[in-house]
Amino acid sequence: MENLPILQFEEKIMETVEHNPVVVIIGETGSGKSTQLSQILHRRGYTNSGIVGVTQPRRVAAVSVARRVSQELGVRLGEEVGYAIRFEDRTSERTKIKYLTDGVLLRESLSDPELNQYSVIILDEAHERSLNTDILLGLMKRLIKERASNLKVLITSATLDGEKVSKFFSDCPILTVPGKLYPVEIFYSKERPTSYLESSLKTAIDIHIREPEGDVLIFMTGQDDIEKLVSKLEDQIRSLEEGSCMDAIVLPLHGSLPPEMQVRVFSSPPPNCRRFIVATNIAETSLTVDGVVYVIDAGYVKQRQYNPSTGMYSLDVVQISKVQANQRAGRAGRTRPGKCYRLYPSRVYQDEFHDVTVPEIQRSSLAGSVLYLKSMDLPDIDILKFDFLDKPSSESLEDALKQLYLIDAIDENGSILSIGRKMAELPLEPSLSRTLMEANEYGCLSQALTVAAMLSAETTLLPGRSRSTEKKRKHTALELPDGSNWGDHIQLLQIYELWDQADYDINWCKDHKLQVRGMKFVRDVRRQLSQIMQKIAKESLDVRPNDGRKESQQDYKNLRKALCVGYANQLAERMIHHNGYRTLGFKPQLVQVHPSSVLKTDDEGKLPIYVVYHELVATTRPYMRNVCVEEMRWVMPILKKLEKLNVNKLSGGSGHIGEDTESEILDLPEKEITVTGVPDDRE
């Protein structure tokens, strides 16, 4: 720790921070930005007048770095040093250094727009260009004008184009911390392998047999592939003749690992033992694993992309950018000269890889972000003209406005409504927030809270979302009460209710192949959501999940009705002659119910006519994941509202939509996209 590059620049950094409200700090990954800057500021007295807050785009990084800093300072985590991520706050009155996800800081700025509890805000990992960090950059620009005398903003990054950010902040100073990188030799494959997994495996074993000691870092695209490679590597290492190679251990590293597994990569290996770390791109810049000498890079990453014209998310395996490839290679040169094996030809790197990664703001749904910005009541704000570092397309901003209008968060002139303000306070996507508000009116808030919590925790509920586990979900051997043909939301509710009736017994989860950790998380999330609802709802609410009575069909009905209002932008109608659906939006599409759904056909082999879906995902074809059955009389008012919509008005006259509301555009996407459905490492 003593020789981390950033520590040699302490004086220079402090001097610059002293004289400037905003400073950009560029330093190689592992130079100590995340762990040391906050401590330097603490030592220099900046925590006397407020908290030093450090944002991270990834939950796992916020937790891991906070843990590390608390150890370095010899204090208990949650006291002087703490962290806050969605649904988990480990801070206290005494907290001076707070690591938090960028999403949490954004939410904090709703209740305290001036962020007065902070004396310093460090936007860390800005090169990741996460949606929330980008929005925070815009907000900081405003805030710094108001709090110039008592707020410092530091923007740190491993690779970011410093000039661009500096210009954005009126030419603020850029400090570059030279990294101590050793040379890394790069080897290219002659051609792209047919299986990147097999090729990574072979390369890893070759290194193990031929190369001297040093850990190996292998980049995979997701949890599924990581698990496969870990098991294959272990098998092959075991089958090597004893004594022919040094010992080896294989460690997975991804965002959904339980915390005790994550920290394993940070502990030193036993002597004469090589570690293989099989990671997602979380190891690219977010977490630095020391001791790596060899990197295997297949050149792929899994990325969530949102298409605003179809409202569809796809989780695509895409090629990384040149910046990412170089970051990955750099991981090999931290302790001594290293080697990077690129499983693609140099021609591919040169000609096919983009120079930089597309910022998330240009590939995400913006409904949640726009709702935040609207409810902040910033003076003179026009969403379409908000000061972004890189502008999102006007199409995606308009898509967000339409969505917010349909769920009553804004009026026809684009002004925020009181219901929208309340929705913004919930740490949920707008559709679920709206559902909760509506459920409160219908007396089924308790049930809606359960559904929202179950959906928020879905990735931890089951051991992954791979195809194999999707199948398992259908076989959870649960005897569900009547009503399970109302779809997946109701099933999620019923699963939780059964656990509630089993007194939250851990063995019950195990018997039904549900992850204990996931179910406990649901319970905790549900409790937190219910507290927030207590705060924002006028009358006090009774949100006990169950009073010993069974859910009635009336409860299900109310809940389905509330979901219809919340998911007004995610409606679909069945085709007359078959069980395919057509989405009822601005650009209708043909979609199918996802195979993992519990929705059943009736006696005539037909699926229900109207459904709402939680998300649209593109795998080999567009699928609705998590659907709920709706009734025509609930759907009609929404269709009427859709007809009346005038986007020009919504976006304050600067929009240009309105022509495309015909429902005849029924093209299936031309491109087939391969996905295995592993959740992102992000929040």
Ligand code: ADP
């Ligand atoms: P940067 O932010 O510049 O990438 P960090 O401050 O994250 O750098 O890392 C500095 C050093 O601290 C690295 O050597 C890294 O391995 C180590 N480190 C970071 N987090 C942890 C942790 N949770 N446990 C152990 N070591 C850590």
